[in-house]
Amino acid sequence: MMLLKLVTLVTLLCSVPSANGGKILVFPVEGSHWVNMDILIQELHSRGHNITVIKPKTSWYIKEGSDHYQSITLDIVAGFNADNMNYFMTRMLQLRRQYHNSTLAYVKAGEEFMTMMQHGHKAVVDKMQKIFEDAKLMQFLEEAKYDVVLTDPCFGGGILLAHRLGLPLVLNVRWTIMEDGHSTVAPSPLSYVPIPGSELTDKMTFWQRVTNVLFALAVLNNRVTIKEHHYTPFVHRHFGPDVHYDDLVQAADIWLMRTDFTFEFPRPTMPNVIYMGGFQCKPSKPLPQHLEDFVQSSAEHGVVIMSLGTLVGNLPEDIAEHVASAFAQLPQRVIWRHTGKRPSTLGNNTLLLDWLPQNDLLGHPKTRVFVAHGGTNGLQEAIYHGVPIVGLPLMFDQDDNLFRMRARGVAKVLGIGTLNKDNFLESLKAVLYEPSYRENMQKLSRLHRDQPMKPLDRAMFWIEFVMRHKGAAHLKTDSYKMSWIQYHSIDVIALLLVLVIVMTLICILTVKCLWRKVFGGRKEKNE
Known part of the structure; x- marks a missing residue:
């Protein structure tokens, strides 16, 4: 009987699939962004992966200890907390009520938002400076041999850390700094891709397209302002003058988009953009x-x-x-x-x-x-x-x-x-x-x-894909390495225009020479 039990136990153990768990370093963003990230972390943990979360000591949402991750707590004050958000929310309500949701209300709200974001991005860059200067911490992170960095690019800390550690990068994304994630990674023709905030659809009249372009310029100005004030000096200081923050973002291996096309308007996308909209949704449970x-x-x-x-x-x-x-x-x-x-x-x-x-x-x-x-x-x-x-x-x-x-x-x-x-x-x-x-x-x-795979399972597959293959270089375009002139083929167009002009001039000169030779000779003969 004992032998039979032993054989049964060995058989059961052999039938259990082996788990090749990886090591994942998570650099999250606070607030509701953490709620999303935590769902991914829990699912990764359930699949046998080891997760480490980097958090400040005054974290608002992120707990010190958890059953599904271990944390590295930094001796740094968080850039955002409940007081910041309560003030901002109160101010937004005041502006909407004071200006009755008019255009002026949105302008004032935009100014408040930019002030808050300037503060937030400065806090992130200051935090990254302290992390990079902490030799003991950096040595620990390098020796830990993580397989991938998972981060939200709404703020750039995780992107900077992944580049410093030389690790594959997966983004849990809806926004990058001051713009929709699509606008950062994929072609976004303004003729039919509305800028978020413009309240336009993919079917625009002429004047709506004018509005869309103006919104795009405003977003570009805000993004460049944030990037140049905070990220560019940091990147140049730590990675060299030839490295640009935009290059680091667009070099990410996989973009897990927290949206899908029941929510988005149809638009161009890229092979390494994976849609996981609704990944947090699940069948309802009985109520209390x-x-x-x-x-x-x-x-x-x-x-x-x-x-x-x-x-x-x-x-x-x-x-x-x-x-x-x-x-x-x-x-x-x-x-x-x-x-x-x-x-x-x-x-x-x-x-x-x-x-x-x-x-x-x-x-x-x-x-x-x-x-x-x-x-x-x-x-x-x-x-x-x-x-x-x-x-x-x-x-x-x-x-x-x-x-x-x-x-x-x-x-x-x-x-x-x-x-x-x-x-x-x-x-x-x-x-x-x-x-x-x-x-x-x-x-x-x-x-x-109506899709062949649940969004959460799709997200898990691609995170594990990056871990198995040490990245996803074959899905990334090198277009971000091109200059603006190269990307839009301005140099090619200019060359073709020059050739057309030269050929046209040659034809004109040839015709003139022939004309003079034929008709000029006849005229002299007649005289």
């Missing part, structure tokens, strides 16, 4: 009993969910009163993530929570509408579960994200600066009772789900 009972009490009317993301727990009191008053007019039940003062106009149909299981609620069959701020994570979950949206954009890319949803007929969008009970209630009723919103969103959901 108290929530399930509340949802079921809605009967045939269903439920409205409201959450403004991880950064915004509460709205100004007067706006919250308008929102609560509008909710009270609905026959639906409402579940609202709200951490502020309880509104006096709150109806019996509304449940306030400090936290709610957003994915599980969106996947519940009784959920009818999602009131959201327009963060990419929430919108992707809404697409996955087929729930239409009432959008209340507050800051960052939220206006542009919700515009894309509105352009697809799946959302109504309200400016927070002009929100009141009446227009909010009108928007809620439109999305609740006009069938096109739900039908359009369910169509997007079907399109998003």
Whole structure:
């Protein structure tokens, strides 16, 4: 009997697939960006990989210890924290309300945003200077023999570190410094690729194309300002005067894009751009009993969910009163993530929570509408579960994200600066009772789900691909090494124009010579 048990145990052990785990160095970005990165880290850990996360000592979201990664804590203060973000959010709300979502509001908001980003990028570069100067830390990182660096290029720290260590680089990306990731790595013709923030689609009139070009110039100016003030001096100091920051970014092996073409407008892309939009989405789990009972009490009317993301727990009191008053007019039940003062106009149909299981609620069959701020994570979950949206954009890319949803007929969008009970209630009723919103969103959901491989599995495959092959050089173009003149073939065009001009002149001169010889000779003979 003992021999039989031993043989069975050996057989089971032999049948277990061997795990060739790699070593991954993660250089994350704080806030909601970390929420995305942590999902990738957990999945990588479940596949047997060893993950090390670099974090500052005052990290806002990133925990010191975890079951699925080990951390290297730097004696550095984080550039962004809750106080920074709360101030910025409050300022954005003030501007939207003061200028009623006018053009001036967006201009002022842009100035505030640039000030914040200047501070953030300076903090990142200062942090990288301290890391590079820490000989003991750099020796440890070099001797650890990592297989790949995984980073978010919204800030450039991970890119600089990967180049210093000479490691393959995978980007978990939606944005690079001050621009959409596509604009950095792929051709982006302004005739049909709208600049994020312009609120334009891929079908533009002449004047819309003019607007798109102006937006592109503004984005270029902001990007160059950030790059030249902070990254260029650092790169030249540590890597030499012939090395440029843009070259380091575009040399990344794989770009894991946190989006897909249910969200993006059709546009050119590159072989090393891998779309993983909705990678964080998953089937809903059963709700806690108290929530399930509340949802079921809605009967045939269903439920409205409201959450403004991880950064915004509460709205100004007067706006919250308008929102609560509008909710009270609905026959639906409402579940609202709200951490502020309880509104006096709150109806019996509304449940306030400090936290709610957003994915599980969106996947519940009784959920009818999602009131959201327009963060990419929430919108992707809404697409996955087929729930239409009432959008209340507050800051960052939220206006542009919700515009894309509105352009697809799946959302109504309200400016927070002009929100009141009446227009909010009108928007809620439109999305609740006009069938096109739900039908359009369910169509997007079907399109998003109809793919041969789950987005998270696709992301894992390509990270492991880079680890197996020590990079993905065959998928990268060397176009970033070209000058602007070479990239646009200006030199070739100039040569061809010169040849055409020379050939034309030769033809003209030949004809003139023949003309003079033939007709000039006849004239002399006649005389």
